[in-house]
Amino acid sequence: MDFRFTVEEEAFREEVREWLKKEIPPRWIELDAGLWEETEESWALSREFQRKLGQKGWLAPAYPREYGGSEMGHIKRLVLSEELNYNRAPISIEVEISVNWAGQALMLFGSEEQKREVLSKVGRGEAIFCLGYSEPNAGSDLASLQTRAVEDGDSWVINGQKIWCSYAHYADYCWLGARTDPDAPKHKGISMFLVDMKTPGITVRPLINVLNRHSFNEVFFDDVRIPRENLVGEENNGWYQLVMALDFERSLIGTAAAHQRFIDELVHYMIEAKGKGERFADDPLIKDELAEIAVQNEVLRMMCYRIAWMYSQNLHPSYESSMSLLFSSELLRRIANVGMRVVGPYGQLDTDSKWSVLKARVMRAYLASLSIGVGGGSNEIQRNIVAMRGLGLPRQ
Amino acid sequence: MDLGLSEEQEMLKRSARDVLQHECPKTLVKQLDESEEGYSPELWRKMAELGWLGLLFPEEYGGSGGSFVDLTVLLEEMGYNILPGPFFSTVILGGLPLLSAGSEEQKEDLLPKVAGGEKILTMALTEPSVSYEASAVKTTAIAANDGYVINGTKLFVPDANVADTILCVARTKEAADPEDGITIFLVDADSPGVEVTLLKTLARDKQCEVIFNNVSVPGENILGDLDRGWPVVQEMLQKATVAKCAEMVGGAQAALEMAVSYAKERVQFNRPIGSFQAIQHYCANMVSDVDGSRFVTYKAAWKVSEGLPAAMDVAVAKAWTSGAYGRVTLTAHQIFGAIGFTMDHDLHLYYRRAKASEMMFGDGAYHRAIVARELGL
Numbered sequence: 001m002d003f004r005f006t007v008e009e010e011a012f013r014e015e016v017r018e019w020l021k022k023e024i025p026p027r028w029i030e031l032d033a034g035l036w037e038e039t040e041e042s043w044a045l046s047r048e049f050q051r052k053l054g055q056k057g058w059l060a061p062a063y064p065r066e067y068g069g070s071e072m073g074h075i076k077r078l079v080l081s082e083e084l085n086y087n088r089a090p091i092s093i094e095v096e097i098s099v100n101w102a103g104q105a106l107m108l109f110g111s112e113e114q115k116r117e118v119l120s121k122v123g124r125g126e127a128i129f130c131l132g133y134s135e136p137n138a139g140s141d142l143a144s145l146q147t148r149a150v151e152d153g154d155s156w157v158i159n160g161q162k163i164w165c166s167y168a169h170y171a172d173y174c175w176l177g178a179r180t181d182p183d184a185p186k187h188k189g190i191s192m193f194l195v196d197m198k199t200p201g202i203t204v205r206p207l208i209n210v211l212n213r214h215s216f217n218e219v220f221f222d223d224v225r226i227p228r229e230n231l232v233g234e235e236n237n238g239w240y241q242l243v244m245a246l247d248f249e250r251s252l253i254g255t256a257a258a259h260q261r262f263i264d265e266l267v268h269y270m271i272e273a274k275g276k277g278e279r280f281a282d283d284p285l286i287k288d289e290l291a292e293i294a295v296q297n298e299v300l301r302m303m304c305y306r307i308a309w310m311y312s313q314n315l316h317p318s319y320e321s322s323m324s325l326l327f328s329s330e331l332l333r334r335i336a337n338v339g340m341r342v343v344g345p346y347g348q349l350d351t352d353s354k355w356s357v358l359k360a361r362v363m364r365a366y367l368a369s370l371s372i373g374v375g376g377g378s379n380e381i382q383r384n385i386v387a388m389r390g391l392g393l394p395r396q
Numbered sequence: 397m398d399l400g401l402s403e404e405q406e407m408l409k410r411s412a413r414d415v416l417q418h419e420c421p422k423t424l425v426k427q428l429d430e431s432e433e434g435y436s437p438e439l440w441r442k443m444a445e446l447g448w449l450g451l452l453f454p455e456e457y458g459g460s461g462g463s464f465v466d467l468t469v470l471l472e473e474m475g476y477n478i479l480p481g482p483f484f485s486t487v488i489l490g491g492l493p494l495l496s497a498g499s500e501e502q503k504e505d506l507l508p509k510v511a512g513g514e515k516i517l518t519m520a521l522t523e524p525s526v527s528y529e530a531s532a533v534k535t536t537a538i539a540a541n542d543g544y545v546i547n548g549t550k551l552f553v554p555d556a557n558v559a560d561t562i563l564c565v566a567r568t569k570e571a572a573d574p575e576d577g578i579t580i581f582l583v584d585a586d587s588p589g590v591e592v593t594l595l596k597t598l599a600r601d602k603q604c605e606v607i608f609n610n611v612s613v614p615g616e617n618i619l620g621d622l623d624r625g626w627p628v629v630q631e632m633l634q635k636a637t638v639a640k641c642a643e644m645v646g647g648a649q650a651a652l653e654m655a656v657s658y659a660k661e662r663v664q665f666n667r668p669i670g671s672f673q674a675i676q677h678y679c680a681n682m683v684s685d686v687d688g689s690r691f692v693t694y695k696a697a698w699k700v701s702e703g704l705p706a707a708m709d710v711a712v713a714k715a716w717t718s719g720a721y722g723r724v725t726l727t728a729h730q731i732f733g734a735i736g737f738t739m740d741h742d743l744h745l746y747y748r749r750a751k752a753s754e755m756m757f758g759d760g761a762y763h764r765a766i767v768a769r770e771l772g773l
Contacts, residue, residue: 001405001465001698002398075397267771274773284765287773291715291764294771298712302691303684309399323684380673386683387676391656394671 003305009079016058016083023052028090032351032359035092035368036215043170046090047125053091054125060099063107067115068123078308081254086261094129094167096252098122102129102175105192105245109233114194118173130168132176132195132219133242135161140381142177143186143239147221149178149193156193156231158201158224164375168204168217171197175245181236190238194230201225210367253308255328256301262335262365263294265358266342280344289338296331303327319390322382329372329379336365399691405469412473415446420479422742428480429745432594433558434602435481441513449487450511453495457507464635464701468642468693475646478745480601482516482555484643488636489554490517490563493580497620497628502582506561519563520550520583520606521629528633528758530626531574535608537566537581543615544568546581546589546608556604557594559585564608569623580625582617583608599752634710637757638700641693641713644721644753648689651746652682655728669731678727685720692716708770715763718754725750 005013025045033042053059054068061077063069072080084091103122106114121127138145147160158178168174174195181189195202201224206214233241267290274281303324310317339362340347347363349356373379387393401409419439428434443449452467453459467487474483491510494503494517509515525532535548546566556562562583569577583590589611595603620628656679659670669675696713699706725747729736736743754760 001401001694003695003698005397267773271772281773287768288761288764290773291767291771294767295712295715295764298709299688299692299716302695303688305397306399306687306691309397312397313400319683320687323680323687326680327684327688380677383677383680384673386680387670390683391679393656393659393676393679394668396667396671 005075005079009076012076013079013083016080017087019056020083020087020089023049024087024089025049029088032088032361034361034364036209036371037211037213037364037368038092038167038215039213042090046092049090050095050125052125053089054123059091059095059125060103060123063099063103063119063123067119068121068125074308074312078253078305082257085254085258088258088261094170097131097166097175098127098129101131101245102173105175105241106194106232108244109192109241110194111229111232113229114232118194121172127172128167128170129173129175130165130171130197130217130219132162132165132174132178132193134164136163140378142242143190145177145179145190147176147178148182149180149191151180151228152225154228155225156228158193158195158221158226160221162219162221164207164216165204165219166216166375168197168219169206169214173197174202174219177238177242180238184236187239189236190242191235192232192238192241193226194232195224195226199224199226210370211364252325252328253304255324256297256304259293259297259300259328259331259335262339262361263290263297265361266290266335266339267294269342269358280342286338286341289341293331293335293338296327296334300324300327300331319386322377322385323390325376326373326379326382326386329369332365332369332372336362336369340366399694401469405466408466409469409473411446412448412470413476415442416473416477416479420477422478422745425478425480425742425745429600434555434600435558439479440481443483444511444513447511448483449513450507452487452491453507453511457495457503458511459507464638465694465697468639468697471639471642472646472649475643475749476650478647478650478749482518482558482602484636484639485518485555485559486510486516488639489519489521489632490559490561492632492635493519493563493619493628496631497580497625501616502619506582515560516555516558517561517563518553518555518559519565519580519629519632520553520556520608521565522552523549524551526552528762529574530578530629533565533567533574533578535564535566537564537568537579537613539568540612543617544579544581544613546583546611546613548608550606550608552595553604553606555602556585556592556606557602561585562590562606563619564613565625565629566608571623575626577623578626578629579622580619580628581613582619583611583613587611587613597752599748601749601752633757634706635700637710637714638693638696638706640753640756641689641717642697644717644750645686645690645693647746647749647753648682648686648717648721648724651725651728651743652679652686654743655679655682655731659731675731678731682724682727685724689713689717689720708767711763711766711770714758715760715767718760718763721750722754 028045031042050059057070060069061072106119135145149156149158176193176195177190179189180191201222203220205218207216209215270281307317307320343357343362346357351360447460450459451462454461537544537546562585564581564583567577568579571577589609591607593605597603659675660668662669692713696709699709
């Protein structure tokens, strides 16, 4: 047993920190766009940053060098992810989607050509994916998706509607799940496709999230014709590939570091308030609640470390990833609520008020955290996975 | 980074699981819970033979020189199976301070006997105020003749009813700093004036009231230095807190497994209740409590074992595990329904211990206060 990072890993942490100090644009820090809060300006900054990260081989660190990665070990990836998260680098879910969901699935199931063509762009930060998973009537029951792909000569023709497609308005590709055999049982008639978002017949329509920003979309496919070879992996085996990719997404190993930054700021706020003689800073109940979220974040950190360590031992986490995602999402909601306790009524004010505190981060997290227990499989679905896959409880 | 057990630790874990399952079935646990002594001398001898009692002691004192992490591995299994008896008191409350502060003579005299199963130890620390702070030590030891005379009441002293030697924490000097002036005495439990009364507790573990009424102790029975016993107590408390967490992790794991296997076989509405999402989600919550507790506990144990500063990690582990063990056993009861509410069933053994363990060495709120302090709040 050894919970230490090696000297080399610690040196790498320093290297990443130094690099981030230089490369995170001051304007990005000023804009302070959090999760789901992108604007045109912040998006442009983050894309530029991601290309630089890609040049370092740090955007898709696990990828082979030929695809822009650096074949980095899992523990070093953990270190990198912690630093990117703690320092609020301009990198968000779009990278997770592109590099870890779509990218990893392509790595496993894609053809050599697809990898060369698409993965190297993803790894270098030159292309991003959106996901074509959910539909208006296929949410938690994702396998009931109805978007159709029909073979026609050298093409597949796609018809249907997808929803909650984050960053589809910016994406270069869509990682699409569509039904290829309507007569097969629902899990056995799905295939995965690589779709160029510039293909005629695709319409992207914005949806405005509760932060009043445009981060996700509806995407309509009307007779969208894509080349035959853009089927990824085996026809009708898409569900399996999709579930594999979902596992990758659930392993957001840097999430405890993101929470830590937030907790540190709340603690700092309390200490400053105490210095100014504010009475709430001595409230033992608030201290207890802050301590509780700090404790829970240590629990989460160990869950994350365990996942990284499992990967490093060639063990494939499954329920462990669901568990950490579940824990992380509930914790973020708790942190937001404890944060409200700390800042009090000031927590209601957005950044445009001269009275706003902590850049209104508490309020923004209060809203943004709603999405975390929902996207990528709701917390209820995650609990089902832990119960059925982790504990072997019966489906029926 | 290596979050796994070593090969030797895996072996220790497996053999402990095996031995305890065979030698300490729940029928015996219940029998011991109901008995006055609370342990089986036969099993105690077996534990000595297996080297468990001397696991942490160096070889020259009859031990095997294991690490603190090794000990937590063993304790996790003891918590998993439930092993009634004075192992924790003897090895941790008594053994650790002896090892860290004892004179050569004291160690040579006592440690081999502990390792050999001939001596049972405990520490008398808490008093009716039930605080783990130095200021709560009111029991006095006053110099007289060549020794000291101890007076005071200790409460919730584990296993004093069977202990041969009690490490009594007493005040030998009034000083401005409450941590100054505390001394640990090795008191023969048979000494005149030592009065031990067994308390009937929720967990039916053997906690006692120990009254020291003009108990004379020779000067050479001081453990460590006069007036400077508190750091020794503190060091022991830190390890004992982690050790208790390890026991709790094992207990929580057992309660989880019992509930899950019941949920798979209990049929209602023509299907196993484990196929209902309400039950599945209960179980999922239990897993995150158990796994979460395990890794923060391992981390604290590893830090303590390596001699690294561990105040924060120990408090995190106890704060979380205390609550988690309670939640897991309560949820397990909910899944078992009425059958779990019978004395015949085994689950209440865990449910009872969850509460006792939560309170031992400070509950969640106590340790969150430490976390808050460590954060600078």
